[in-house]
Amino acid sequence: MDSLDSLLGTPVARKPREIDVETLRRRLEEAVDGEVRFDTGSRAAYARDASNYRQVPIGVVVPRSLEAGAAAVAVCRARDVPVLSRGGGTSLNGQCCNVAVVIDWSKHCGRIESVDPVRRRVVVEAGAVLDAVDRALAAYGLMMGPRPSSHPTCTIGGMIGNDSCGASAQAYGKMADSVLRLEILTYDGVRAWVGPTGEEEYARVQAEGGRLAEIHRQIRDLRDDTLELIRTRFPRLERRVSGYNLDQLLPENGGNLARALVGSEGTLVTVLRAELAVVPRPAARSLAVLGFDDIFTAADAVPAVAAHRPLALEAMDETMYRLARAEHPNDPALRDLPPGAGWLLVQFGGDTPDQARERAEAMMRDVGRRERGLAPNHLFLGDPVREDRMWRLRESGLGVEAYPPTGRQTYEGWSDAAVPPARLGEYLREYDRLLRRYGYADSALYGHFGQGCVHGRLPLDLHTDDGIATYRAFAMEAADLVADYGGSLSGEHGDGQALAELLPRMYGDGVVEAFGRFKAIFDPRDRMNPGKVVHPRRLDQDLAQRHFYPLEPRHTFFGYPDDHGRFGHAATRCVGIGKCRQGTSEGGVMCPSFRVTREEEHSTRGRARLLAEMVRGDVITDGWRSEAVRDALDLCLSCKGCRSECPVNVDMATYKAEFLAHHYRRRIRPISHYSMGWLPVWAALASSAPRTVNALTHMPGLSRLVKAVAGVAGRRELPRFADERFTDWFRRRDRPGPGTRGRVVLWADTFTDHFDPHVGKAAVAVLEAAGFEVHVPPAALCCGLTWISTGQLATARRVLGRSVRALLPWAEAGVPVVGLEPSCTAVFRSDGPELLNTPQTRLLSERTLTLAELLERHAPDWRPSSTGGAALAQVHCHQSAIMGYDADQAVLDRFGIRTEVLDSGCCGQAGNFGFERRHYDVSVACAEEGLWPALRSAGPDQEILADGFSCRTQVGHSGTGRRARHLAELLAAAIVRP
Structure with missing residues (x-):
């Protein structure tokens, strides 16, 4: 067989000449309407996707329009520089990292241009996020067919690049099945819409002539030369994602060039726009869950279940169940699983709930017949809330599997092979024997079993040569x-670098040679995402972990108990799933600044990538002194949302505090670190003359000066000190007799004590009405939060240690400690034990409760004398991340308070963040993402509920005239109401 080079006549993969990076950057800045970034931080943030691979890009371009993106490609062509198009950056096999100019389409190029509900079509730009497209389609009763688990963040262009699938592919097929036409741009500058190319369309293109006609002639020649090969060597498999879709060029498939380009991972063309077929949204759904003795028996049942034509047919094994239970022991979805050690999740659709239910029940009756030899345990959920929880459990697979609580860290590398469903059980048994032989047997098995696609990360050793x-x-x-x-190496995640080298084993040399010819038609110089799919780099090249052992600092402040006590391990914890890139419409707390800026460096993933590069030391070489890392962390609100919402529990607030502590060691800090970072000290000093201090700090003219000196935004109003501290009030009040429910310690944090003592008074009223004997420590006790958030950790340790010692006698006596300020309570519950790492701090962590938790655990039978009302609740980020809101919701329900809990993210104030001059605009933009619009639309009968001092401050700054109240205030009002 002739070599591919000889067939083409010229080398297909020339190395680019020496790149003049500075000139390239200038040319891009001159030609492109967008953001051109060749700085260290941007290159570090884009060096990885969600795979094991790492390739540092030449630079990054974020175009403001499709035309700007095309201009960037033209500049790269003129300089003979490789190009990589990138969407959500969640690819698992290395196709979204390369030594190239990365064009990130996701920030500005995501318009939904048109919806045709009659013909069921939508036209979108490549950077459009799938969930955003689905929201636009929902108004017409339509939706996209493919829905991968990354649906909140993946882009349409990325889905086209990977030929994405998801659970819904069982009913609606892969992305290729949804693509009608594509607007493409070749590296050499051809821009055109392509789609089915029958004889009439082919003749039209040839009549117009030019480079596009040449491309079509070469494709026709390739098709004619390889007809028999493609028809005989391509597996007949719905989940064949590996390789190029050359079968779409066959006459029987309409010679569909658009669909042939789907799944090409940016190696052939740049996709600018797509015209897509959409499908009716099922009016009703139902979910049945089948439990089997093991995952192999579950796989054996797949053909019988699939015969009932479900919308989705998913699976998970006992290992995934155990991992999910260890990660989220109270997840009610785990309790919904029927007995077994392998499960099938089967979803049906229908025009009515009864119809969907009948289809599920018919399947369960059929599969449950003992003559089939299956006889599974089965459960029909029939409740949309429970069904959504079950799907979230299944979608959590990658996250819960990455860092198993016992065992080795797992990696991608062999995570989505697919075989014919009829042979799935047989294949899995043999695959399991292979895993055991290589020592990888503790891997979970789950995936889209209805189409024979199996997922599972492996406990690989990617650090050593052996x-x-x-x-x-x-x-x-x-x-x-x-x-x-007869399967496919990839059934969903694509080839990238992890699988491309193996394509000859699946297809044979002839088909792989045809892939090379197809690549050369569009990209003869190999400048489009080189080294992926065709002319691939080896699967064991460019591994991020190879011989990488993080540069561990000699001293850290936090203990990092979940990362073997190592900051370096924590800094590399992110696996790149990108959940932190989702928008406000998807709910949650994580990454409020990313929601505003849409910048990769302002996502948890982006910041984690910079920290990982810092401890690697070759791109970011200045360690703790790195300005690139400092700048990326600057807009982190330390909301701790990632601590609970990130699938692998990255804790960026802790990492930021650690970094700031070292970055500013023996250096001058920002002025706000001294003003707001030392707020407890200034508050204590002000308590001797609070009215005088208030008068001075709010005097026109002087107030502006005070803010300027303190680094506070001029448009912020400084908080006012209370005339009397809560601790002083409590000390002089008449004490009631002993409570019937025992003692509690009400801890007066700085904010309650000095600014909002009315919250403390309300809490005393509630606790005593519930039968508790309330104690308040006589001396002011601070958790050290303001020092922690500004990275002054040595001081925070001293302050926190003093408070722990003061509260320890009560904690040792079993007396609950009640915290009112969520962020301060979270310090005792989380940051404190990790910062001090002492048995005393851990004991105090166990004893510290929120007001709602105390009432739920120690006074579950107490009812107020009066109930009712309505509230709109803004949950503090630290409460959401550390304590949760279930107890609060239960107490509100007990009091009969109808509560609408906002799920729109951080309020944007976040302690000192929203007060700081340089952060004001982002703070306000965060509030406009959810809180402030909700306040404007809140009913006059709705109380605004916000336990956090920061949240109440942001409510007061909204211009709505609404005042937020603490839970203690709402409960106290219910007690005294006639």
Whole structure:
């Protein structure tokens, strides 16, 4: 067989000449309407996707329009520089990182241009996020067919690049099945819409002539030369995602060039726009869950279940169940699983709930017949809330599997092979034997079993040469096994770098040679995402972990108990899933600044990537002194949303505090670190003459000066000190007799004591009415939060240690400690034990409760004398992340208070963040993402409920005239109401 080079006549993969990076940057800045970034921080943030691979880009371009993106490609062509298009950056096999100019379409190029509900079509730009498209389609009763688990963040262009699937592919097929036409741009400048190319369309293109006609002639020649090869060597498999879709060029498939380009991972063309077919949204859904003795028996049942034509047919095994239970022990979805050690989740649709239910029940009756030899345990949920929880459990697979509580860290590398569903059980048994032989047996098995696609991360050793050699040998055997079963190396995640080298084992040399010819038609110089799919780099090249052992600092302040006590391990915890990039409409708390800026560096993932590069030391070489890392962390609100919402529990607030502590060691800090960072000290000093201090700090003219000196935004009103501290009030009040429910310690944090003593008074009223004997420590006790958030950790340790010692006698006596300010309570519950790492601090953490938690655990039978009302609740980020809101919701329900809990993210104040001059605009923009619009639309009968001092401050700054109240105030009002 002739080599591909000889067939083409010229080398297909020339190395680019030496790149003049500075000139390239200038040319891009001159030609592109967008953001051109060649700085260290941007290159570090885009060096990885969600795979094991790392390739530092030449630079990053964020175009403001499709035309600007096309201009960027033209500049790269003129300089002979590789190009990589990127969407959400969640690819798992390395296709979204390269030594190239990265064009990020996701920030500005996501318009939904038109919806045709009659013809069921939508036209979108490549950077449009799937969930945003689905929201636009929902108004017409339509939706996109494919729905991968990354649906809140993946872009349409990325889905086209990967030929994405998801659970819904069972009913609606892959992304290729949804693509009608694509607007493409070739590296050499051809821009055109392409789609089905029958004889009439082919003749039209040829009549117009030019480069596009040449492309079509070459494609026709390739098709004619390889007709028999493609028809005989392509697996007949719905989940065939590996390789190029050359079968779409066949006459029987309409010669569909658009669909042939789907799944090409940016190696052929740049996709600018897409015209997509959409499907009716099912009016009703139902979910049945089948439990089997093991995952292999579950796989055996797939053909019988699939015969009932469900919308989705998913699976998970006992290992995934155990991992999910360890991560989220109270997840009610776990309790909904029927007995078994392998489960199928089967979703049906219908025009009515009864119809959907009948289809599920018919399937359960059929599959449950003992003559089939299956006899599974089964459960029909029939409740949309429970069904959504079950789907979230299934979608959590990658996250819960990454860092198992016992066992080795797991990695991508062999995570989505697919085989014919009829042979799935047989394949899994043989695959399990292969895993055991290589020592990878503790991997979970789950996935889209209805189409034979199996997911699972592996406990690979990617740090050492021996471990990587073992991984390589395993991948070769695993590829041969899949090929023997007539399967596809990739059933969903694409080839990238992890699988492309193995394509000859699946297709044979002839088909792989045809892939090379197809690539050369569009990209003869190999400048489009080089080294992926065709002319691939080896699967064991460019591994981010290879010989990488983080540069561990000699001293850290936090203990990092979930990361072996190592900051370096924590800094590399992110696996790149990108959930932190979702918008406000998806709910949650995580990454409020990203929601405003849409900047990769302002997502948890982006910041984590910079920290990882810092401890790597070759791109970011100045360690703790790095200005690139400092700038990326600057807009982190320390909301701790990632602590609970990130699938692998990255805790960026802690990492930021650690970084700031070292970055500013023996250096002058920002003025706000001294003003607001030392707020407890200034508050204590002001308590001797609070009215005088208030008068001075709010005097026109002088107030502006005070703010300027303190680094406070001029448009912020400084908080007023209370005339009397809460601790002083409590000390002089008449004490009631002993309570019937025992003692509690009400801890007066700085904010309650000095600014909002009415909250403390209300809490005393509630606690005593509930039968508790209330004690308040006589001396002011601070948790050290303001020092923690500004990275003054040595001081925070001293302050926190003093408070722990003061509260310890009560904690040792079993007396609950009640915190009123969520952020301060969260310090005792979380930051404190990690900062001090003493048994005393851990004991205090166990004893510290919120007001609602105390009432739920120690006074569950107490009812107020009067109930009722309505409230709109803004949950403090730290409460959401550390304590949760279930107890609060239960107490509000007990009091009969109808509560609408906002799920729109952080209020934007976040302690000192929203007061700081340089952060004011982002703070206000965060509030406009959810809180402030909700306040404007709140009913006059709705109380505004916000336990956090910061949240109440932001409510007061909204211009609505609304005042927020603490839970204690609402409950106290219910007690005294006639």
